[in-house]
Amino acid sequence: MERILVVDDELGMRLGLSEVLERAGFAVTAVEDGATALDALAAQPHAVVISDMRMPGMSGGELLAAVQSRYPGLPMIMMTAYGTVEDAVTAMKRGAREFLAKPFSPQDVLHLVRGILDDPEPRGSTRREDGIAMSPAMPPPGGRIVTNSPVMARVLQVAEAVAASRSAVLIAGESGTGKELLARHIHTVGPRSHHAFVAVNCAALPRELLESELFGHERGAFTGAVVRKLGKFELANRGTILLDEISEMEPLLQAKLLRVLQEYEVDRVGGSRPVSIDVRVIATTNRDLREMVASGAFRRDLYYRLHVVPLTLPPLRERIEDIDALTDHFCARFSAGRAVNVDATARALLHRHRWPGNVRELEHTIERAVLLSSGSMLGAADLQIDEDPLGTEPAKETSISLAGRTVHEVERQLIFETLQRTNNNRSHAARMLGISVRTLRNKLAEYRSSGLMEQRPS
Ligand SMILES: Nc1ncnc2c1ncn2[C@@H]1O[C@H](COP(=O)(O)OP(=O)(O)OP(=O)(O)O)[C@@H](O)[C@H]1O
Ligand SMILES: [Mg+2]
Missing domain, CATH: 1.10.10.60 (Homeodomain-like)
Known part of the structure; x- marks a missing residue:
């Protein structure tokens, strides 16, 4: 029987976790501080350590470091308070296998513990010196994330730190800011990179279709369901699912999604028993979900589930320092070896433009300019961008x-x-x-x- 060590200064948490783990067939040692935890580890072998991050005396981070040096490879799960992404980042960077944001459910704990015991060394991940899990060098499918912006650097840092975790990630940002690129990056640098990355646009399909697309259906579940179909969740098993434009998901499906995130199982449409799955969910939105929660358009409980690691990509007009680097990147990509550059007046225009379509618009602008010009130096006229694309002056048409x-x-x-x-x-x-x-x-x-x-x- 495998033994789990629980470390928390709160009696209620120790009792609760012990009960959940013991009922699931594990032996449990529960202690109230880091020093006693180290004694317990010295006294008998443990398979997993679950520790609170914030404790009086030795902190969770200090315990993590001590365990890492004395028992390298012993997996630790750190419990962090809701909304403290910093704690989660610190824990993951210092080598925790997972973090568990409070409040969590018994299923959350058991899912993580069983996942770790099934797969003691996460496949495909080697740890960099700074502790961030990296998969072996391979070109990321969506391309490299190019940036010079300190805000973006911070977002990337958090994203990479939590890549090794199973926790849900919510990426917010205007259209074209690179949300999908970031989602693929998280998948690629994490231990799931050898499994599927499946993207579903929640705005693209009406509810009934989206439901069977996500959850699959049994043969005969509805008229036209002539064969059994696997849902995207099942296809993404052990990998990552990207739920694009999650704000557009209808309430009924929001409820079903919540169940997947809580129970780690899906119900095929017309199916008789749930199918268990292990999927990392990344959701994107270009609307303010918090506002939608306030107005009742988006479920609060689902929001909290998704919001454990929130990442926000700033619009391009708020990171002008990225424009030159992105311009050079896209010039190189679209010029097919031909040396193409952008002159100073064109760059000035690129800096002034508002970029309502963000990086995607810049990408298209450069692509078009490179294709249409034969020279090696692009000028302002080659870019074909309006000085005032959003029409801050009163639009003529409406007069x-x-x-x-x-x-x-x-x-x-x-x-x-x-x-x-x-x-x-x-x-x-x-x-x-x-x-x-x-x-x-x-x-x-x-x-x-x-x-x-x-x-x-x-
Ligand atoms: N930092 C970046 N470096 C390089 N390419 C980028 C960067 N950000 C975005 N891109 C490119 O810009 C395009 C748009 O990015 P992406 O599709 O990820 O945006 P999005 O936020 O998902 O947009 P939407 O909300 O419209 O779905 C893609 O071709 C992507 O590769
Ligand atoms: Mg997208």
């Missing part, structure tokens, strides 16, 4: 009187023009319009079905 037209007509025109301006980027257009992507999608479907798509201004 035509709106009176006499129906709300529907005006709405349709507004939607089409906004889509044009955003190069058909629906997320971005929805944000400019102040509606959800789901609403935008529904409107477009409506126009299409009533044959109004043709009226789209060219």
Whole structure:
């Protein structure tokens, strides 16, 4: 029988953890401080140590260091207070195998302990000198993250520190700021890199389809379900699932997702028993989820589950120091070996631009300029960017009187023009319009079905 060491100064936590672990068939030693913990480890072998981070006397971090030097390879799980990402980062950097943000459920503890016992040395991860888990050198699939910004450096530092953990990650940021790139990076540098990375856009499908896409369905679960289908969660087993635009998920699915995150099992649509899974969830949003929680549009409990490690990518206009490096990066990528550079006036224009589409817009701008010019030095004219793309001056189009037209007509025109301006980027257009992507999608479907798509201004 494997023995687990629990270290916490709080009696309630010691009792609770002991009960949960003993019921699951483990032997438990529970002690109240770091010094006693070291005595217990010297007295008999333990398979895993679970310790609080903040304790009077020897801190959890100090205990972690002592255990690492005396019993290298003995896996430790550090318990951190909710919202203290710093504690989690410190623990992971110092070599903890996992962290557990309070409050947690019995399933959370058992899931982590069993996962560690099944896989004592996480595959594919070797530890760098600074303690951050790294997978063997391989080119990241999404490409390198290029940055000179101190804010971005901090985000990357947190992301890499928690990459080895199973904990959920929530990446917020405007459209095109690099959320998916960061999610792939977290997957690539962590121990799950040998398993699948599966991305699902929650805004792209209506609820019923999204549900069977995520959770799979049994044969005959509904009309048209002629074969059994594995859901993305099952496909991502042992790997990472990216839930893009999580804010667009409908309440019913939010509840199902919460269950997956709490119970570590999925229910196939029409299935009779749950299937257990081990998936790391990364969610992205370009809307303010906290605000959505306040207004009741997003479940608070799910928000807390996802918000354990929040990462926010600043818009490009707030990290002008990245523009030159990104410009050079994209020049090199799109020039196919030909030496292409950007002159000073063009760079000045790039620095001044507001970049509503963020890095993606810069990427497209450079790609177009490189493709269309044959020279080796790009000037301001080659970039083809408006000085004022968002139209902070009153837009000319709206000076035509709106009176006499129906709300529907005006709405349709507004939607089409906004889509044009955003190069058909629906997320971005929805944000400019102040509606959800789901609403935008529904409107477009409506126009299409009533044959109004043709009226789209060219
Ligand atoms: N720091 C960076 N270095 C290099 N390339 C980047 C960087 N940030 C973003 N990119 C590139 O910009 C493009 C947009 O990034 P990505 O798709 O990750 O953005 P996103 O935040 O997920 O956007 P959306 O909200 O629209 O889905 C991608 O081609 C990505 O490779
Ligand atoms: Mg994305």
